[in-house]
Amino acid sequence: MDRVSATTSHVLDTHRLRADFPVFEELFDGKPVAYLDSASSSQKPRQVLDRMRAFYEHEYANVHRGVYRLAERATEGFEGARRTTAAFLNAPSEKEVVFTRSATEALNLVAYAWGLDNLGPGDVVVITELEHHASFVPWQYIAHRTGASFRHIPIDDRGELQLDALDGLAREGDVKVVASNLVSNTLGTINPVERLAEWAHGQGAIMVVDAAQAAPHRSVDVQALGADFVAITGHKLCGPTGIGALWGRKEILEAMSPFNLGGEMIRSVGLQKTTFNELPHKFEAGTPAFAEAVGLAAAMDYLGEIGLEAIERHEHALVEQAMGALEEIPWIRVFGPPADRRAGIVSFEVEGIHPHDVAQILDWEGVAVRAGHHCTQPLMTRLGVAATTRASFYLYSVPEDLERLVAGLYKVKASLG
């Protein structure tokens, strides 16, 4: 693997880091893209691409059941990726790390495999008003299927959870599940998951954390969070698409029914009876995305070498600068909490101009932002908008990206305002 072109010093040498990302060599009208959509998906460093290529060229065969050397190499690559992921999340055991296709699949796994067996009338599922649909909808659906009620923790006008609503929710029945994201993908709010987990456990409920948007930018320690399940996704943290992971507490995973059936999740099959494999394989049906898991581990190594703390500080400086610049513009309204309580995400509205038009015109300036509801429609309803424009930052973002965003917004205003 190539050396990461930065050290774990306090300040990122972003301009050197950018050289790791081939996408910035691509020019649009003579300029590299001002990529402000990392909250959707991040760009990929050579270190990850090279590792996957090497794996496919020298270590590739199907995993687990092969007896020949290539299959052994592949299995070692895959299981090594599991160890790396366990360490990345500070999981007590790698047996608690289940590879999935995405954060969405990880969250569906919990809702189906745990929810269908453990929920019923009189039970309450608690989610937040700023959940991503990937967490919101599976619980809404399973609550409906089982007859449990489905309630949300409201947010205040700054987009922060109103924890004083919790006691009211507890009076509505037996709270069995609390599900929240650690970082909101739309507002960047950093949610008090530790406190929610404590409250959930006080109610006898499980705590399910969607860390898809947190894991790329700050260290996620499943033990410190006090959660029972934590979901992440690879493509947002410099890894490939098609790979995510679920961490779950061993006792709970062991007691759970399986989710998908077939392949390595099976121990033995008879005409009338099938027994399931041990953790974590019990939840990994079919040929897993193991080359992608190897890519994910390379991404985790890459981030680890740079240092998540340094990345977080870098993004924090950018978000502060972005909010300062945007809040000065009278025809722009920024949503969400103050800079010191959010991750590197800024959602805003340009007065009188639809976000789709904003994003379209910015694209012609080489600035890539996302316009839409960001898979958080209940949150859009709460904010009273159909959609927002969102700029998000990562380790390769530079102040020039922001300057180009602001200049582009003035063009938007001049042409459509």
Next chain:
Amino acid sequence: MSEFEQMYREVILDHYKSPRNHGLLEPHDAIAEGENPLCGDEVTVSVRFGEGDVIEDVGFEGRGCAISQAATSMLTDLVKGRTAQEISVLPKEELLDEVGIPLSPVRLKCALLGLGVLKVALHRTKGTPLPEEWSASSGEITLS
């Protein structure tokens, strides 16, 4: 022409800033609403029929991007005086020619939202055929 001038042509901006037939008709014979989940464009179209199934008047309301709102405004001018049957099978190209700008697949959905919603309204009252993408119902969860 710059990219901006190509897409946000004078006539698009004109329809966007001063939409024709804006506001829902009261009373109306048919109404439907729809949204484009990709970007949260919303459109409601109301129709009043004259003789038989001739569309005598159309009114719409909505919020969304310039393309979705301007295209719906253009559509209302296009369909008045024509029959429900005729409009239910109106080829999308006829509207797109009117809109007259290059559109990516995503923006195409914006431009065609109003037409789809109108076809739903006609279907509900006149039983005219529904465009395929509007007829599939894949189930929903309604919480009590």
